[in-house]
Amino acid sequence: MRAGGSAGATLGIDVGGTFLKAGIVRGARILRQQVEATARFSSSPGAMEAGIARLAQELMVAADGRIRVVGVGIPGLVLYPAGVVQSCANLPRWRNIPLRVRLERRLGVRVRLDNDVNLMTLAEWRYGAGRGAENLVCVTLGTGVGGGLVLGGRLYRSRRGPSGEIGHVAVGELGPRCSCGGQGCLERYVGNREVVRSVRARLRAGARSRIRELVGGRLERITPEVIDQACTLGDRFAQRIWEEAGQKIGLVLAKVVNLVSPDRIVIGGGIAKAGKWLLGPIRETVRRRAMRGLRAVPVVPARLGSSAGMIGAALLAREALEGCD
Amino acid sequence: MRAGGSAGATLGIDVGGTFLKAGIVRGARILRQQVEATARFSSSPGAMEAGIARLAQELMVAADGRIRVVGVGIPGLVLYPAGVVQSCANLPRWRNIPLRVRLERRLGVRVRLDNDVNLMTLAEWRYGAGRGAENLVCVTLGTGVGGGLVLGGRLYRSRRGPSGEIGHVAVGELGPRCSCGGQGCLERYVGNREVVRSVRARLRAGARSRIRELVGGRLERITPEVIDQACTLGDRFAQRIWEEAGQKIGLVLAKVVNLVSPDRIVIGGGIAKAGKWLLGPIRETVRRRAMRGLRAVPVVPARLGSSAGMIGAALLAREALEGCD
Numbered sequence: 001m002r003a004g005g006s007a008g009a010t011l012g013i014d015v016g017g018t019f020l021k022a023g024i025v026r027g028a029r030i031l032r033q034q035v036e037a038t039a040r041f042s043s044s045p046g047a048m049e050a051g052i053a054r055l056a057q058e059l060m061v062a063a064d065g066r067i068r069v070v071g072v073g074i075p076g077l078v079l080y081p082a083g084v085v086q087s088c089a090n091l092p093r094w095r096n097i098p099l100r101v102r103l104e105r106r107l108g109v110r111v112r113l114d115n116d117v118n119l120m121t122l123a124e125w126r127y128g129a130g131r132g133a134e135n136l137v138c139v140t141l142g143t144g145v146g147g148g149l150v151l152g153g154r155l156y157r158s159r160r161g162p163s164g165e166i167g168h169v170a171v172g173e174l175g176p177r178c179s180c181g182g183q184g185c186l187e188r189y190v191g192n193r194e195v196v197r198s199v200r201a202r203l204r205a206g207a208r209s210r211i212r213e214l215v216g217g218r219l220e221r222i223t224p225e226v227i228d229q230a231c232t233l234g235d236r237f238a239q240r241i242w243e244e245a246g247q248k249i250g251l252v253l254a255k256v257v258n259l260v261s262p263d264r265i266v267i268g269g270g271i272a273k274a275g276k277w278l279l280g281p282i283r284e285t286v287r288r289r290a291m292r293g294l295r296a297v298p299v300v301p302a303r304l305g306s307s308a309g310m311i312g313a314a315l316l317a318r319e320a321l322e323g324c325d
Numbered sequence: 326m327r328a329g330g331s332a333g334a335t336l337g338i339d340v341g342g343t344f345l346k347a348g349i350v351r352g353a354r355i356l357r358q359q360v361e362a363t364a365r366f367s368s369s370p371g372a373m374e375a376g377i378a379r380l381a382q383e384l385m386v387a388a389d390g391r392i393r394v395v396g397v398g399i400p401g402l403v404l405y406p407a408g409v410v411q412s413c414a415n416l417p418r419w420r421n422i423p424l425r426v427r428l429e430r431r432l433g434v435r436v437r438l439d440n441d442v443n444l445m446t447l448a449e450w451r452y453g454a455g456r457g458a459e460n461l462v463c464v465t466l467g468t469g470v471g472g473g474l475v476l477g478g479r480l481y482r483s484r485r486g487p488s489g490e491i492g493h494v495a496v497g498e499l500g501p502r503c504s505c506g507g508q509g510c511l512e513r514y515v516g517n518r519e520v521v522r523s524v525r526a527r528l529r530a531g532a533r534s535r536i537r538e539l540v541g542g543r544l545e546r547i548t549p550e551v552i553d554q555a556c557t558l559g560d561r562f563a564q565r566i567w568e569e570a571g572q573k574i575g576l577v578l579a580k581v582v583n584l585v586s587p588d589r590i591v592i593g594g595g596i597a598k599a600g601k602w603l604l605g606p607i608r609e610t611v612r613r614r615a616m617r618g619l620r621a622v623p624v625v626p627a628r629l630g631s632s633a634g635m636i637g638a639a640l641l642a643r644e645a646l647e648g649c650d
Contacts, residue, residue, distance in 0.1 A: 077618070086618075135483050149584070151476050158460050158586035161618040165583040168616050173497040173576060181617035182579065251498060254507065255580060258490040259474070261483035291493050292506035293402070293411075293486040 010321065011059055012314030013052055013072045014116060017090050017143065022055040023307070024063050025314035028127035030307060032062060038090060045094045053106040060107070068109055071317035073116035073309045074099070080157050083113035089144065112316045115162065119312030120302075121148025122155050124266050126315060128303035133263040137256055138302070139166055139249070140269030141278075145187040151260060167191070169252045186252045190245040192270070196222050199241055209237035224270070231277045242277035249278075250285020257290040257297055268302025275301060335646065336384055337639030338377055338397045339441060342415050342468065347380040348632070349388050350639035353452035355632060357387060363415060370419045378431040385432070393434055396642035398441035398634045399424070405482050408438035414469065437641045440487065444637030445627075446473025447480050449591050451640055453628035458588040462581055463627070464491055464574070465594035466603075470512040476585060492516070494577045511577045515570040517595070521547050524566055534562035549595070556602045567602035574603075575610020582615040582622055593627025600626060 009026040016038060023033035034055055041051030052072065060067045076088030083100020103111040121138040124130040130138065136150040145167030149156040156163055167187035168180045175184020188194060200219045203212060211230045215221040230238035253265060265286075267279065283299045290297070304311055334351040341363060348358035359380055366376035377397065385392045401413030408425020428436040446463035449455040455463065461475035472491030474481040481488055492512035493505045500509020513519060525544045528537060536555045540546040555563035578590060590611075592604065604624065612620045629636055 135485075147584075151481060152479060154477060156476060156585070158588075160460075160586045160588060160622070162616070163584065163586040165586075165616060168583045169580045170576070170614065171498060180583075181620070182583075182614050251495070255494045256584065258493045258505075258507075259472075259488065259581065259584065260481070261485045261488040261490075263483075263485060289495065289507050291487070291490060295506070297485070 009063065009066070010314045010317035011056060011063070011067045011070045012119075012310045012312065012317060013056060013070065014119070014309030014313055015048070015052065015072065015074050015088075015090075016116070016309065017075060020051060020055060021307075021310045022052075022059050023310045023314065024059055024067070025311055028123070028304065028311055030310070032059065033310070034059060042090055045091055045097055048091060048094075049097075049099065049102060049106075053103060056103070056107055060109070069317040069320045070103070070107060070109060070111045071119070071313035071315065071320075072099070072103065072111060072113045073119040073313045073316075074113060075116045077162055078113055078115045080114050080118075081112070083111065085113070110320060112320045114157075114313075114316055115148075116309050116312075117146035117148045117164070118155060118157065119316055120146075120268060120304075120308040121150060121164070121266075121312070122315050123304050123308040123312035124268065124302050125150050125155070127311065128308065129266045129268075129300045130264060135260055135262040137164075137166075137253070137260065137262045137265045139253070139265065139267050140302075141190065141192075141249075141267065142269040143192045145191055145249075146269070147256075149260065166252060166256065169255060171248050171251050186248060189248045192224055195224065195227070195241060195245060199227060199238075202237075207237055210235040211238055228277070239277055243281045246278045246281025247285050250282045251289060253282065253286050253299070254289035254295075257286060257294050261294050262297060265297060265299045266302050267299065268304075268308060334388065334391070335639045335642035336381060336388070336392045336395045337444075337635045337637065337642060338381060338395065339444070339634030339638055340373070340377065340397065340399050340413075340415075341441070341634065342400060345376060345380060346632075346635045347377075347384050348635045348639065349384055349392070350636055353448070353629065353636055355635070357384065358635070359384060367415055370416055370422055373416060373419075374422075374424065374427055374431075378428060381428070381432055385434070394642040394645045395428070395432060395434060395436045396444070396638035396640065396645070397424070397428065397436060397438045398444040398638045398641075399438060400441045402487055403438055403440045405439050405443075406437070408436065410438070435645060437645045439482075439638075439641055440473075441634050441637075442471035442473045442489070443480060443482070444641055445471075445593060445629075445633040446475060446489070446591075446637070447640050448629050448633040448637035449593065449627050450475050450480070452636065453633065454591045454593075454625045455589060460585055460587040462489075462491070462578070462585065462587045462590045464578070464590065464592050465627075466515065466517075466574075466592065467594040468517045470516055470574075471594070474585065491577060491581065494580060496573050496576050511573060514573045517549055520549060520552070520566060520570060524552060524563075527562075532562055535560040536563055553602070564602055568606045571603045571606025572610050575607045576614060578607065578611050578624070579614035579620075582611060582619050586619050587622060590622060590624045591627050592624065593629075593633060 041048040077086035088094040130136040138148040140146040147164040147166030149164040170184040178185040366373040402411035413419040455461040463473040465471040470492030472489040474489040495509040503510040
């Protein structure tokens with residue numbers, strides 16, 4: 001790592017719900033990384049800011065002071081390029097925090113900040129499953145449903161606020177209220193929490209499934225991973241759960257396809273591990289519901305896994321270095 | 326017009342369903358125009374091609390041979406920049422016609438071809454209700470429902486096929502089959518034909534409305550204009566028709582807003598004359614259904630009226646002249 005190993009490398013930090021990950025990255029290669037549990041810093045915005053700064057400093061020292069820009073991905077609303085965090089899923093008290101400027105003061109180098117899904121999109125586009133696309137749609141499925149767009153060969157951002165919010169595109173005309181103020185948003189059907197809740201409710205209502213044995217009858221232990229396990233055991237109920245989720249996702253993606261006619265759609269995030277049970281129904285629904293000429297769009301799984309956010313943050317830093325910023 | 330009047334002007338042609346319009350345009354000013362009924366040329370693709378060429382030639386002569394590029398808008402699927410018409414609403418026999426190359430051969434100047442809604446979007450963005458927006462959504466309401474997008478300060482096009490197809494975004498999960506192969510598309514609810522059909526059906530089923538007197542009991546005479554007239558007379562049934570249409574349009578626009586977070590939305594096209602009866606419900610629905618931070622997006626009527634297509638075609642020609650092409 002030392003002695004020239006970091007030439008052309010930049011530092012990327014991904015502030016995730018579970019882990020705070022920092023890495024010195026060259027291209028898609030992680031030269032060195034440091035991971036800490038997010039919970040350690042989530043007592044207050046100040047603690048989180050200090051935690052991010054400390055991680056960055058340690059890696060900057062390890063890189064012999066060659067790091068001149070740091071990129072940071074935040075799971076929330078970030079004003080770009082100002083680097084003001086308007087709100088953050090994990091830190092309810094983070095409201096309009098000028099995090100970019102604060103980190104620059106602490107670190108003495110330039111800092112670039114963006115939404116984590118935008119950075120995951122950037123990473124998959126440059127080095128992952130989205131390579132070579134001029135127009136790309138990225139979806140992350142996890143606790144929430146996120147989306148990012150590459151349009152006309154550039155990561156799409158709007159100065160008015162968030163964009164690519166596929167999780168907040170309504171599936172139907174009505175539907176359950178959403179925290180965004182809307183109704184029937186995709187996230188309200190296929191977010192981790194909603195899927196698990198719906199499985200519990202159906203099992204309580206008497207549905208037959210091997211999920212019951214897998215959690216020893218304790219329904220509160222059900223997680224997306226348990227549902228996947230049941231799928232692998234051939235459990236139709238569990239498979240049907242992902243089928244339904246995939247259909248909802250496909251319905252929304254068909255709308256997105258008719259709007260921006262992308263070259264490719266990349267599906268990532270934790271829940272996406274349900275891979276084959278989910279991807280099939282997504283593809284089928286897009287093929288059935290998008291416009292005839294556009295429906296052949298490839299829908300592929302993400303490739304960079306849980307490092308995508310960190311790689312994307314390092315890419316953001318590199319763009320700043322190269323003056324594309 | 327002669328003797329220098331056409332300096333900096335270009336020639337734009339709009340192939341509409343009713344009129345073929347050609348104009349020498351400088352900025353948003355039409356210096357000279359010629360209009361013919363489309364029906365005169367719609368016997369065959371060849372007749373249409375000859376008609377477009379003749380109109381262009383007449384105006385090129387009138388401009389003292391100063392025209393070096395001609396822009397043409399086609400109501401159909403156009404491969405850009407190749408200028409191949411894949412299909413055209415008014416000319417079912419126009420299939421994969423290399424119209425750009427053919428017109429260039431006939432006219433001896435460069436020709437640029439694009440979809441008519443894209444060109445209307447371009448015109449409203451540069452000179453009309455969309456001025457100054459970095460990200461803009463344009464909707465045209467008429468026989469069909471069209472859409473165009475300006476994203477990141479550029480007219481958005483995809484090499485994969487049409488884009489901005491707001492008329493083919495599904496409103497709900499299900500709904501009537503659409504000619505695009507999809508289901509429940511916006512166009513299937515609010516296109517001119519659908520609106521008129523639904524009014525007739527409800528009147529036949531006994532609904533009370535002044536529309537009945539306005540057409541002397543002959544329901545086949547109902548047009549969007551008649552519905553507007555009834556609205557103006559205070560007819561609640563007629564007003565309710567536009568309200569319902571506006572709500573469907575608003576539902577789809579809320580989805581579009583969450584995806585691209587535009588600075589403004591422009592509503593144009595023939596049916597848009599229903600102006601106040603339609604715009605109110607569109608705005609209310611966007612405000613109720615888009616994400617909290619994005620819902621304040623202004624929804625405004627188009628400004629260039631029925632000349633937008635021609636002005637946009639002339640703009641396309643000017644872009645080619647200036648080498649942005």
